[in-house]
Amino acid sequence: MQVVLNQPAIRINMHDLLLKSISEKIRIASAEETRIKEFFIPKKVRKKQYILNAGDVCQYITFIERGMLRSFTVDDDGNEHVVQFAVEGWWISDIGSFLSGDSALYNIEALEDSEVLNLTKPAMDDMMDQLPPLERYFRLLMQNNIVALQRRVIAYMSLSAEEKYLKLMDVCPDIISRAPQQYVASYLGITPETLSRIRKQVASRK
Amino acid sequence: MQVVLNQPAIRINMHDLLLKSISEKIRIASAEETRIKEFFIPKKVRKKQYILNAGDVCQYITFIERGMLRSFTVDDDGNEHVVQFAVEGWWISDIGSFLSGDSALYNIEALEDSEVLNLTKPAMDDMMDQLPPLERYFRLLMQNNIVALQRRVIAYMSLSAEEKYLKLMDVCPDIISRAPQQYVASYLGITPETLSRIRKQVASRK
């Protein structure tokens, strides 16, 4: 079955969403699009496959053309904590490790069979040297990331479990419906039992 | 009394910490230091004075040469949530509002009489045009900010109130001792009563 939610039925080109993401933020010419593609390494990833192990160095940042991934940490008691979901059109990485060369804090795992585009640090530096407007693209990504993380910190500080869930459903209903619920619970910092109860309560109020 | 914690007894120059912060991350020449200073607007801020009101547009980012500030949000029930403390050598702003021109989410208030350096967006753009290595400095700031925010999200998700407190005391003991305890509690997402109990417990174990 080739039809994927929010995707055109037929994928013409492996880099479509990447170029769309970039052109939404900065202006790029057709010749530049061809150049950009050359810096990326296409890769297919199987459901449950890890693309990053905590403790290794994160060697590339990953753009998702199809599928879904999650990044997560494992605490001292062996509990997993989902830090991020990423789907078509989104980036995922351990950015601290990628940029500093330190050990990664996160594992990154595919939740569905996926197709991704990887960008190594040397390729990224080359690309920005040769196409300077890309610097602005990545700066905007970082800024948006900071704003999103700050909002998430505030939500953790100030909202009840149900309020967090409802807010998340407001912002990304499709992702949350698509992701395994135990991981949604983990992302919200609550147990699967609590999430199940909240969902039941919310449904009974409709 | 002119002696301030962690500060030389006599302040020679209003931009000392700023230049130190920058030169720790990128290489700058003496002539460039003089140029950099010119983009910043020095300002004295009184204890309890607001330098940003939520709802306004954040017009400048602020570097602290002396003193302490906090940024915080006020929720629908009127509760304050401290998002950040900033002291000498640190930056503070509502970065989303600063860069996009949207309304600020945060209030920023001085917790002590302070001296700060403000940098408007036009001045920032000019400065980076004329001194391109500064782009790298601000990029590194953003990267460090992302890493710190991610760690904070994980802490909220996975640690108990006491663990969060102990971790914070490990990382910035001086700031936490210097800040009013009610705001420390707010920063940790716990009540002042709980923080008081934790502190008592921890002290009784020494």
Place this chain on the structure above:
DNA sequence: GAAAGCACTTGATGTAGATCAAGTGCGCTG
């Protein structure tokens, strides 16, 4: 120096969510 205001501490009680333990349902495999 006394009084007022407010931050911090302490005690009692309440509660949102965690933990533990089964039961149910869904997807995958042979």
Place this chain on the structure above:
DNA sequence: CAGCGCACTTGATCTACATCAAGTGCTTTC
């Protein structure tokens, strides 16, 4: 298609922290 494994749901009980209410201590003001 049947069986197995595991995700999700449900019920009971527990607990870390919130809430409420005073008491104590510190700082500021007159």
